[in-house]
Amino acid sequence: MTAHPPAETAADFSPDDDLGAYLLAAIDDPAELTGRLCAIESVSGNEGTIADAVVTVLEAISAGDGPDLEILRDGDTIVARTRLGREERIVIAGHLDTVPVEGNLPPRRMVLETGEAAGDEVIWGRGACDMKAGVAMALTAASALRDPIRDVSWVFYDHEEVDAALNGLGRVSRNHPDWLAGDFAILGEPSNASVEGGCNGTIRVDVTTSGTRAHSARAFMGVNAIHAAAEVLTRLSDHVAETVTVDGLDYRESLSAVGISGGVAGNVVPDECRISVNYRFAPSKSAAEAEGFLRELFTGYDVVVTDSAEGARPGLDRPIAQDFLTALGAEPAAKLGWTDVSRFSALGVPAVNFGPGNPLYAHKSDEHVRVREVESATRALLSYLEKG
Ligand SMILES: N[C@@H](CCC[C@H](NC(=O)CCC(=O)O)C(=O)O)C(=O)O
Numbered sequence: 001m002t003a004h005p006p007a008e009t010a011a012d013f014s015p016d017d018d019l020g021a022y023l024l025a026a027i028d029d030p031a032e033l034t035g036r037l038c039a040i041e042s043v044s045g046n047e048g049t050i051a052d053a054v055v056t057v058l059e060a061i062s063a064g065d066g067p068d069l070e071i072l073r074d075g076d077t078i079v080a081r082t083r084l085g086r087e088e089r090i091v092i093a094g095h096l097d098t099v100p101v102e103g104n105l106p107p108r109r110m111v112l113e114t115g116e117a118a119g120d121e122v123i124w125g126r127g128a129c130d131m132k133a134g135v136a137m138a139l140t141a142a143s144a145l146r147d148p149i150r151d152v153s154w155v156f157y158d159h160e161e162v163d164a165a166l167n168g169l170g171r172v173s174r175n176h177p178d179w180l181a182g183d184f185a186i187l188g189e190p191s192n193a194s195v196e197g198g199c200n201g202t203i204r205v206d207v208t209t210s211g212t213r214a215h216s217a218r219a220f221m222g223v224n225a226i227h228a229a230a231e232v233l234t235r236l237s238d239h240v241a242e243t244v245t246v247d248g249l250d251y252r253e254s255l256s257a258v259g260i261s262g263g264v265a266g267n268v269v270p271d272e273c274r275i276s277v278n279y280r281f282a283p284s285k286s287a288a289e290a291e292g293f294l295r296e297l298f299t300g301y302d303v304v305v306t307d308s309a310e311g312a313r314p315g316l317d318r319p320i321a322q323d324f325l326t327a328l329g330a331e332p333a334a335k336l337g338w339t340d341v342s343r344f345s346a347l348g349v350p351a352v353n354f355g356p357g358n359p360l361y362a363h364k365s366d367e368h369v370r371v372r373e374v375e376s377a378t379r380a381l382l383s384y385l386e387k388g
Pocket of ligand 1: 130160161162163164189190202307309335336337338339359362
């Protein structure tokens with residue numbers, strides 16, 4: 001396990017009131033910028049402050065030595081695009097939100113002594129890996145870009161980590177579909193600074209057991225819905241998750257209970273228990289097929305879908321994706337989490353995940369990203385945009 005940093009030492013990142021200027025001062029150093037972005041807490045639903053700061057950064061970039069940017073905003077989603085009249089356009093997108101903080105803010109810059117990055121300098125803290133490092137990569141590259149061979153649309157958006165209905169990119173695709181137009185999209189999601197193709201789909205259902213309320217001193221008069229949940233949990237723990245190969249990449253599936261609730265009072269046999277289940281399914285399956293699988297698995301119980309999002313096949317056979325792989329010299333792997341590659345694929349824009357950070361540490365309390373990986377990914381992205 002990776003050690004957490006000592007709590008009593010001074011903070012490594014100290015934002016001042018002018019957050020735009022605070023970020024801009026680190027624009028040439030994507031690892032430092034990652035830490036500064038992490039220092040601006042932006043759990044889903046709280047992206048306004050970081051979005052305002054990112055707009056300030058983009059305005060300064062547009063006024064600088066690189067191509068002018070047209071800056072557009074819908075809520076806390078920002079699109080900044082070059083208008084150089086190139087034949088093709090690349091969309092580079094990253095979400096600004098994170099999952100909830102878990103004692104892992106303020107961020108730290110430190111050398112890890114143990115774990116997968118032992119001996120490496122890292123930025124440690126909520127969002128470092130998923131995906132402030134990807135956002136920093138994009139901002140530094142946008143600032144350093146001078147003469148791209150394709151037009152570029154930089155996209156920074158809200159509400160990626162929560163219900164699909166709230167996703168900022170989804171909102172923009174409904175309100176202003178032209179803002180997302182492009183020939184190829186790169187999502188800066190953590191991929192070890194290599195390429196992860198496609199993504200698993202995700203579906204959440206509530207499985208409800210029912211019973212009959214009674215006084216718990218006379219439990220024989222009731223039927224306990226929480227006890228009935230044992231059978232649901234057994235079906236979950238007996239399930240053996242598949243690994244499905246799709247277009248040459250191995251998509252490992254997962255089926256997990258992610259929540260359970262029930263109970264009326266300390267002296268009442270409960271008549272209802274709800275188990276929330278999340279199924280991550282391979283992109284060869286549709287969300288409807290995933291739902292069918294869950295309904296069959298939980299035959300005999302009430303099953304309600306609460307959220308779902310289609311996966312995306314890797315699509316790496318497309319020439320534009322092949323060019324990107326060649327430019328990076330990358331050996332692709334499968335993306336096991338859900339990402340907006342799925343949305344771009346549905347819009348007909350081939351897309352891949354490419355960003356610094358080990359995805360195995362996304363959402364963990366010891367989330368971190370290697371400094372050298374943020375730097376190498378940023379160099380690789382810039383080189384691809386300028387030379388192909
Ligand atoms: N609507 C979905 C959104 C979930 C998004 C999230 N994505 C990642 O963590 C990408 C990082 C990675 O896997 O490398 C996820 O998969 O949970 C939902 O609420 O489930």
